[in-house]
Amino acid sequence: MKNGKPSRKERDYLRHRQEILQTALELFSQRGFHNVSMHEIATASEFAVGSLYKFFSNKEDLYRALMIDTSKVFHSSLMAALTTSGNELEKIRACVEARIKVFMENIDYVRLYLAETRGASFNIKAGLDSDIKIRYNVFLQKLANVFESGIRKKVFKKFDPYLLAVALDGISNAFLFEHFNNPDKHPFDASLILDIFFQQIYEKGEMEKCNLVK
Amino acid sequence: MKNGKPSRKERDYLRHRQEILQTALELFSQRGFHNVSMHEIATASEFAVGSLYKFFSNKEDLYRALMIDTSKVFHSSLMAALTTSGNELEKIRACVEARIKVFMENIDYVRLYLAETRGASFNIKAGLDSDIKIRYNVFLQKLANVFESGIRKKVFKKFDPYLLAVALDGISNAFLFEHFNNPDKHPFDASLILDIFFQQIYEKGEMEKCNLVK
DNA sequence: TCATATGTTGAATTTTGATTCATATCATGA
C-alpha cells in the first residue's frame, strides 16, 4: 500500500478474508458458533486450517470480525433511513423499509444479529456488548427521537417515545421471524407493520367503552 | 410406585432430578449451553459427574428435559389466561398479565426460552423444534383465535388475526428485553403494552392526513 | 448381623476440536 492504492496482494488478502467471513457466516447462521469447527470453515472456504489463523488470531476473533463488520452495514443503513428528509411518519416508514431491505439482503446474518442484540450473547466471552449492542441502542435512541419530535408536533400521542421505539422494533422483529418460519404465508411488508402499529385496532366507538383509555 | 402413590425413593429421585435441573438452569441461563460443563453442574448441584448420568443420558438430554419441563409451565399458564372468562379484551389482558407473571417468576429460564423460540436454536441438534416451538405456535394460534372472535364481533378492526397475535407477542417480548436491560427505568407493565398496542398512536385527525390509511 | 440391591463417586478414558509449526509451494526479481 502506497498512500491509498492497495496493491494486488493487499486486494487479494482482503478478498480472501472476505471469502472466509462469508463462508463462516453461512455456517454459523445455520448451526451456531459452537457447532461449526475451524476445519469446516477451512474446507468450505477452500483454505487450510492454518491459513485461517493468518487472517484471524482465533475462532472467537473470526466471529467477532464477522459480527462487527456486518453490524456496521446494518447500522448505517438504518441510520441513513432515519435521516431521510420528510416528516416523522416518512422517516419511520423509511426506517422500516430499510430494515426489511437490509434484513432480506443479509438473511444469514440476521439470526446471529438478533441472537446477539436481543437474545443472550453466549458466544463471545465479552466484547460484543461494547459494540453491537451499543450501536443497536444508538439506533433505538435515534428512532425514539423521531417519535419524540412527532409528539412535540402533536402528530403522535403522548407515549414515552423510547417505548414506542421499542414497540415498533419488537413488532418488526416478530414479523421478521414469522416470515422466516413461513415465507409464503407471511410476506414481510412495511405497510403491514405500520398499519398494525399506527392504526387503532379497536373499531371506532368501541375504544371509549373499555377501561384502557385514561 | 403403587398406583399413584410415589414411594419415598421415587420422591427422592424426582427431587434430586429437580435439583439438578434447577442448578443447570441457573448456570445455562447465565452462560449458555456450551459454556457450562457437566462438572460444573455436578459441583454446583452437589452430585458427582457420574450421578448426573443416572438421571440424564447425556448433556443434551439434560438440557432438553430442562427446556421442555419449564416450557410446559409457561404454556399452561398462558393457555389458562386465554381461557379465562370475559370478553376478548379481558382475555388478552389476562394473557399479557400472565406472561409478565410467569416471566418474572422464571427469569432464569426466559433468556433460554426466548433464545429457543425466537432465536435460532443452536444448542440442540434437533428436537426442541418439535416440542417447544410447536407449543409456542399453539399458543399464538389460540391468541389469534381470540383476536378473530373480537373481529367477528366488530370490536376489533379487520386485521389478519394471526398477525395481530404475532405483533402483540413481539411488543411483549421487546418490552421484556427492555426491562431486563434496565429494570428500574422500564417497569414491565401490562397496561403499558396494551396501551401502545390498542390505542391509536396518531392524534385524532392526523391519521386521515397520512397515506397510511386505505 | 449380614447379604443384596440400589445409589453414589470421581479418576481414568475417550472424544472433539482449537491451535501450532515444520514443510511445501509459489511469486518475484536478479
Place this chain on the structure above:
DNA sequence: TCATGATATGAATCAAAATTCAACATATGA
C-alpha cells in the same frame, strides 16, 4: 534459471470437556 522471501498447507499437538465404570457407600429386610 535460480535464490529468496512470502504464503499456504494439514498432520501433529494440546486442552477441554463429555462420558464411562470399577470401586465404594448406604439402605433394606431376612
